Amino acid sequence: LAKTTQPISMDSYEGQEVNITCSHNNIATNDYITWYQQFPSQGPRFIIQGYKTKVTNEVASLFIPADRKSSTLSLPRVSLSDTAVYYCLVVLTGGGNKLTFGTGTQLKVEL
């Protein structure tokens, strides 16, 4: 069964850079990789999206290797308010293309 896996949790301190990796071995050839942030009692919020190499916006960077079988969300200089669950979203092949969220990473940022 094709899956999209992430570390269950990560801890960090304010001001540090945090890198969260998502593994997606069966990613569809022509689809993007998208990352979302979710706070308790809220729906996920779009952070960043990319297809290959590197994408950067005002809140994060996304690194995608040439084989696209993984991706890394990079959050520069995290703050307490970045404490949340982070999900990757990809289209997986195998039994038909399927839009699949990753298992999610709980990031905890402390002082």
Add this chain to the structure above:
Amino acid sequence: ETGVTQTPRHLVMGMTNKKSLKCEQHLGHNAMYWYKQSAKKPLELMFVYNFKEQTENNSVPSRFSPECPNSSHLFLHLHTLQPEDSALYLCASSQDGADHQPQHFGDGTRLSIL
């Protein structure tokens, strides 16, 4: 304000009840989605509607019945649910049904089945 509004925010129902979840989006999008999020599990895509037509049903039990009367509204009709159906149900919308389109989520309905 996310642009996607879900009601009710919380719902408690018995296994024999019939209820409906409502989702409304004010973003001018043409695709809408229902997801199930159980505790400690990733989001599971249930249904996709694109221009009011259902384009995806991920083997969802028939006790869940979606309805999309127009591109701005999406309903999930519930009947004869089971305790394992207790979860957060999230609605989302996107510009169209293309998989790469960013999705905008509501804050969900927390459903508890007694």
